[in-house]
Amino acid sequence: MKKITAYCITMLLALGFVATSASAADLGLELAKKWDVIKYQTPDKKVRIAAYESLINEAKEQIKAHPDDPAPKVWAAISLATLGGEVGAMGGALGKVEEAKDLLEAALAQHPKPELETSIHTTLGSLYYKVPGWPIGFGDEDKAVEHLKRALELSPDGLDANFWMASYLWDETHKYEEAGKHFAKAIAAAPRPGRELADQGRKAEAAALLKQVEKKVGHKITL
Numbered sequence: 001m002k003k004i005t006a007y008c009i010t011m012l013l014a015l016g017f018v019a020t021s022a023s024a025a026d027l028g029l030e031l032a033k034k035w036d037v038i039k040y041q042t043p044d045k046k047v048r049i050a051a052y053e054s055l056i057n058e059a060k061e062q063i064k065a066h067p068d069d070p071a072p073k074v075w076a077a078i079s080l081a082t083l084g085g086e087v088g089a090m091g092g093a094l095g096k097v098e099e100a101k102d103l104l105e106a107a108l109a110q111h112p113k114p115e116l117e118t119s120i121h122t123t124l125g126s127l128y129y130k131v132p133g134w135p136i137g138f139g140d141e142d143k144a145v146e147h148l149k150r151a152l153e154l155s156p157d158g159l160d161a162n163f164w165m166a167s168y169l170w171d172e173t174h175k176y177e178e179a180g181k182h183f184a185k186a187i188a189a190a191p192r193p194g195r196e197l198a199d200q201g202r203k204a205e206a207a208a209l210l211k212q213v214e215k216k217v218g219h220k221i222t223l
């Protein structure tokens with residue numbers, strides 16, 4: 001147990017969970033880059049969970065320090081949603097995703113820039129289709145589609161907007177051809193400065209899912 005705790009502390013320090021003096025302008029990017037490292041470069045689940053919890057705490061401190069900046073709310077929410085997926089129902093996932101939804105709605109009310117608004121809509125869309133519906137949770141397929149379509153309006157060629165629409169189509173509607181087109185667009189998306197790690201990881205996920213789609217439909221899917 002002591003070894004695991006020591007390892008977690010070491011990894012958190014390596015991930016940069018120390019006090020920072022990031023300005024409001026780059027605050028969202030700094031939080032995003034930390035999430036990228038946890039998501040795509042932290043294979044140990046216990047370390048990932050501890051790192052998400054630390055990032056959530058950091059983002060909440062930044063919410064207090066920068067109440068007019070929606071970015072910390074968005075990255076607290078994304079981290080809560082991702083952590084919910086890690087811990088599952090027995091680990092209190094529903095409470096985490098409900099808090100994430102509230103934060104995303106609060107951030108959206110602040111009229112964020114299009115890039116950040118896209119992240120809000122993709123995250124809300126994924127939550128609405130992944131979370132169980134009433135009486136267990138707030139899942140709602142109509143709202144999922146509404147948010148995912150809005151994300152595509154804002155970012156028609158973007159990586160996350162296409163990835164999450166494709167995931168919804170693949171998981172929920174079985175519209176395989178359409179899903180494949182969106183996965184292909186996600187793979188072809190332009191790079192995002194400062195998000196190289198996330199781009200690589202998300203495109204690898206899209207490529208793996210596209211192979212499954214192509215196997216299902218029996219042919220290659222191209223743009």
